[in-house]
Amino acid sequence: MTDVIATNQTILVVGGGISGMTAALEAAECGKNVVLVEKNPALGGRVSQLYRYFPKLCHPTCGLEINLRRLKQNPRIRVLTMAEVTAITGGEGDYSATVKLAPRYVNENCTACGECSKAVDAEVLDAFNYNLGKTKAAYLPHKMAYPQRYVLDPSIIGTADADKAKAACKYGAIDLDMKEETVQFKAGAVIWATGWKPYDAAKIQPYGYGRFSNVITSVEFERLADIHGPTKGKILRPSDGKEAKNIAFIQCAGSRDENHLRHCSRICCMASLKQTNYVREAYGDAGKSTIYYIDIRAIDRFEDFYQKVLKDPTVSFIKSKVAKVTQDEKSGDVILHGVNTEGYHRYATPHDLVVLAVGMEPSVTGANLPAEIVSDSSGFIEADPANHAFFGAGCASNPLDVNRAVQSATASALRAIQVVNRVARVEG
């Protein structure tokens, strides 16, 4: 049985991405006790699946390393992975949280030696790589996974593979009898940092995502460029593994669109500008990127980055919301149809690969929120007194870039501290 020791001076942080980790760390480094709940088997969230950040082009795993080191040496944070909050009751300064823990089938004896993975035959889709590849059914979610412990995919439980994995483990780390557990604990304040999910691109029917293999999303493109990704960092198109040198980026794929997401997702322009650098990095002058956009939203000093990309002769910009995408079955090329609205020029342009700059949908959408929470028309949690000590942080509260998500998370940590400090003053 997992026990969680918490009081109503504890801060519950839901979501272990960069926002949740930040909120948890900032509060803990201020001397507060925190329970950090993450749905996936490892911390890091969506930024750990990015290859590089804009505008510095540095690697998100670098910051993850620092945050993990802060976390590893801080005894005030209790991390629960494969955990989902199913209910929150009570009120400000006196919440009670119910958390469901899915079985990992691997206990803390795991040394991450990898023998179980070698032993099993079955493969499952690799969620870390947005299902672009497969991984063994006994797997470490990714190279920097924390906790550094393997996971058995539930699909092999009860099969010979599970027994093989168990037999391969010399350390008694595999526990095939693990069951789903439910734990309950107290919390004074709740920080909801469940982040975002990429808008379901298949819903944007004219762009052919799901029908055409060479139409992919911007988050998938990150995995193609990453050394830890399914192509080991090579930009190859899915249909035939050919080097994708001529790449189209379609902006506002879902965003700024009343048929899909009403809001602007803020990050997508910068993400595509950044991704043109991946093309240049891979193919030099032989690469070609075309950005189809409505407005380039390179806000504040990000403008520098936009200006730099504007000067890159391999990158062109077309002010147009693409009307339709088709794929040539023989060549595998994808053809973009539309009108350049600057002066009215019609185009039907073939590309090797199309990257849809998909919008940010709050992960709150569709989740069974355990309390009556005020959110805006897009489903982002608003800062509202009616939410009491339940605070949105990061992309659960607004479509934000990493920098701003971390600011938001830091602010949310203070709001939570204000509550637990009040509780502490009352309780002495």
Place this chain on the structure above:
Amino acid sequence: MSEKYHNNFLKEVEEMVEEGEWVKMCMQCGVCAGSCPLGPHWAHPPQEIFMMIRAGKREEVLRSDSMWMCTSCYNCVVRCPRKLPITHIMHGLANYAHRLGLSPKNQPTQQFATLFWNNLAQTGRVNELKLSLGIYFKDGFAQGVKNAMAMQSVGLGMVKAKRLNPMELFGGHGVKDKTGFHAMLKKAKEIEDRRKNFA
């Protein structure tokens, strides 16, 4: 006279044109322009027309044949991220230009629409024979004969299949209560005129 980038013409469109109040909501993404199957035949795609309206280009817009090209496929409407009823606005603009007598002469869509409406409005039923002949002979007698001869086999086939009654040439069928029908049309026009301030 409408001034450049002043809202006179936009306001005129809002007041006088069916669904004209949507024009201001366009954000110039151009998805309508790219989605139109007739696109290559337009001098100005919808998004450009909307910008021209905002720029006060009254004459250019109303004298344009662009909005007459719309075939009501609704591709633009379903894709418009601002949910503008573009098809309706196009028809509204065409209609308005026609009422003002600014619409281009000899524009085929317009000619057909006029013939069709006049044909229908008489008896409440479309007289297909008269309608086709009207189209054949719109460019003069000689051309009409030529057109009719070219379509001869189709016509005869339709007669054989009882799809076309040659006797329709002499009157033809109509609705039972023609007076009521005309009264209805009159009322409808009144309502429409009132709604968009025509008088």
Place this chain on the structure above:
Amino acid sequence: MADMKVAAYICQGCGLGDRLDTAALAGVAKKEGKAALVREHEFLCNAEGVKMIRDDIANEAVTHVMIGACSRRAKTEAFGFTDVAVSRANLREGVIWCQPETDEARETTQEMAEDYIRMGCAEVKKMTLPEGNPAAVTERSVLVVGGGVSGMTAALEASKAGYKVVLVEKFGALGGWAAKLHKRSPGKSPYAEPQDTPVADMDAAIAADTNIKVYLNAITSKTAGSPGQFEIEISTESGSTTTEKVGAIIQATGFSLYDANNLPELGYGKSANVVDQAGLEALAKAANGGVIKRPSDGGEVKTVVFVQCAGQRDDTGKHLPYCSGSCCSTSVKQAMYFKDANPDIDTVVIYTDLRMPGNGEDFYRSGQNKGVTFTKGKVSSVEAAGNQCKVNFHDLILNDQTAIDNADLVVLATGQVPNSGVDIDTKLKADIAAAAGDNSLLEAYNASQAEGAVQPISVLNLTYRQGPDVPQLKYGFTDSHFICFPYETRRTGIYSAGPVRRPMDMVQAMEDATGAAMKAIQAVENAGLGRAAHPRSGDLSFPKVRLEGCTQCKRCTVECPFGAIDEDEKRFPVFNESRCRRCGTCMGACPVRVISFENYSIDTVGSQLKAVDVPDEFSEKPRILILACENDAYPALDMAAMNRNVYSAYVRIIPVRCLGSVNTIWINDALSSGYDGVMMMGCKHGDDYQCHFVKGSELASYRMSKIGDTLKQMGLEEERVATFEVAITDIERVPQLINDYAAKIQEIGMSPLKGF
């Protein structure tokens, strides 16, 4: 302190027992490592193994523990002993996972492991358990400089958490820029209408808050001390001076509008009817919901044109190159002032990219719905003609060179210029160069300070050796350069918030100020406990200096990336522990090696590299020392090993806190003890630097560029020392770099200095 007793533990799990002769490793720990207690365990990180170590600490008076197992990055919970000094010999990722599993490789693999045991034992003996900062003092209040919305938010939020606040405002009332606004852009659903500013409510809340002490018409004329113990001199306009003690500082000094007088081509200064956004707010305030009047003659405004990006996003070098991020929304709001008063007024916004992210899209829609006309275009000029203006522009959609002839009012959306004080970096760079013997930058700097030249006015008036204000990132903004760590600051305990750190709107400024308040109270708490701030948060070690050996060379005081070290009257360094981030740059800088940390010193590293068994010249087994940044290069090496990427068995890797902490003595020692080469792996430096200690890797590369002479004196080829920029993702590149370097060393030949 109790007598030192070293215990060495050697794990046999994860294949270590199969691949290595652990008994031999135990022998090395005992004989060469001089460990008093040596134990092997088949599975050291499980509960039983950990209990064994704990029992030894409790019952055997073990004070120093060397663990030969996996990487120091793994199994941190199990081996996280806080009551003894701990070193780790990385036998798993560092040896068996990066070496081929073949019989031929067995010997070199074992040698590698034995060296790491020697190194681990040598290191731990030189470590002591950090005791925390004895000078720790806690003054728990927070100073907020700047009484605009950012500063007011920071003050109120810190107070709500139970902290006292001193709020200093230059002018006679709180509110700053926001107080000049008629309305603000909406910050909440449904994002449709301009809202009242929060100034009045916040002003009242501050007045009622006994935690907050406000100084109006006042400036911070002197800021001395360090986190937990700042002493602030506050001077008021009337000439009085007060001193306040605070624990942390938030600088929320906001922005000024870019001077529209620089834009005569846009008609500013030529017609009274061309105003900037502040000018329009003033007109709107005067009208107070009524009809806004034309400045030139009080006539009715029928047509107003908003020119976006006026003097912004400029690529000519004349104006602001950046986007201010808030002006699109401001212009929509201002256009609404007109439309709400009279829908018949024509309002045209001329923009190139409309930048209203998030729910700003709703506000944009609302503006359109009210009839504001948006035109994608570039304004070339504004001509004044009587009481009207002609706005010439290129309509980019209709591809028309065109004009709006009769604008009654033109509003220029000029950008935000930060009120950030003195740019200290020019002077600092000059000082660093001067310390290295190059005075040219310093002379140029001194010339720029000549009498009569206009100098920016300091905001904080810090008494720090490195200058009176916080360092600026770019364009005068005092932002952090780190994506993941926006509150990273080069002046510990001092945080920027609001538009002084980055151009932003009010919603963001309030969020930012709340975050800054969080960091400020955290700085206060940590200073009280003598703990380091980010990124080594929680580290209780701090630099100790043997002043008797100091030569007053000033390198530590000018090179410290965090301005932690001042100089006393005799020019000796004065360490301000609670400003220190424990990166060790001072230790790397010190030519006489008098600076050290309890758990990281010249000796902890020096003794490791000396502990390595260097085979003789004829062994054909070179030795290459790798000093790897623990933040990026070392994890990359670990992950390369997890992928079983093989690299040379001749390297010995020592993680360092930052390349900035690398003292050249280590390199000298390594080379003179017969190493054949030294590789240094640090983070990218330059404009897009990735060094977590800002300047560390840059300083290291600067220092190493000067090592050629030393090598020459030693009679060695210059290739024997090489510096590499390594990123955490370089899991394939790093092994390649190592192998290429090993091949090069093979080519150059063995070091002639072996065996001396």
